[in-house]
Amino acid sequence: MQAGRKPNIKNRVEEATEAAVTAFALEQPAFGQVRVSNDEMLRTCGLGKVEWVPLSPVKEKIYEQFPKLPAFLLDTPAFVTELMGVTYYCHLNRLIDELFVDEPEVQIRLKELLDEITIDEVAHVGQRRNFIGPTGMRVSKWLVKPFYTMFFNDIPEIGILFDVNKMIRDGESFDFNQLPDYIIEKSWIPSYCKV
Numbered sequence: 001m002q003a004g005r006k007p008n009i010k011n012r013v014e015e016a017t018e019a020a021v022t023a024f025a026l027e028q029p030a031f032g033q034v035r036v037s038n039d040e041m042l043r044t045c046g047l048g049k050v051e052w053v054p055l056s057p058v059k060e061k062i063y064e065q066f067p068k069l070p071a072f073l074l075d076t077p078a079f080v081t082e083l084m085g086v087t088y089y090c091h092l093n094r095l096i097d098e099l100f101v102d103e104p105e106v107q108i109r110l111k112e113l114l115d116e117i118t119i120d121e122v123a124h125v126g127q128r129r130n131f132i133g134p135t136g137m138r139v140s141k142w143l144v145k146p147f148y149t150m151f152f153n154d155i156p157e158i159g160i161l162f163d164v165n166k167m168i169r170d171g172e173s174f175d176f177n178q179l180p181d182y183i184i185e186k187s188w189i190p191s192y193c194k195v
């Protein structure tokens with residue numbers, strides 16, 4: 001998940017770096033694929049022209065400060081926010097099954113796109129897992145409820161479409177091995193997390 005979608009001019013990197021990243025993206029289409037899937041997902045759902053509500057000034061400040069925290073404070077919350085993404089996508093997958101039961105073509109296409117996005121997000125969780133040890137894992141379980149509650153309460157539609165309590169329970173009991181095999185195969189998960 002990406003916090004704050006508003007492009008921040010201050011975040012712009014030097015041209016040379018940007019050129020290198022662009023070159024890398026062109027060489028590694030699989031990475032750019034996620035971006036394409038995200039955009040197509042929105043367009044397919046008729047949300048291609050959606051305008052993102054800017055963050056409130058307080059939230060913007062919080063999001064700005066977050067990456068500046070020292071690693072020992074940042075790593076566990078960062079893991080939980082990535083986990084929140086995976087939990088959300090897994091629940092969205094089930095919702096697509098329910099909602100488009102009479103429209104199999106739409107259902108299949110949306111799930112294909114969602115799979116690409118989920119595979120990417122699982123890799124973020126996998127990567128973030130490497131930054132925390134057993135203590136961080138314990139702390140992350142305590143953080144799931146306040147983080148999920150705070151974030152999802154902010155989006156009124158979530159409470160209508162999803163069971164937030166179930167999402168919290170899933171987040172607390174998350175295990176990479178419970179993901180579908182084809183997601184595990186295509187994503188990146190630390191070897192010590194696999195059975």
Ligand SMILES: [Fe+2]
Nearest residue numbers: 001082121124
């Ligand atoms: Fe992510």
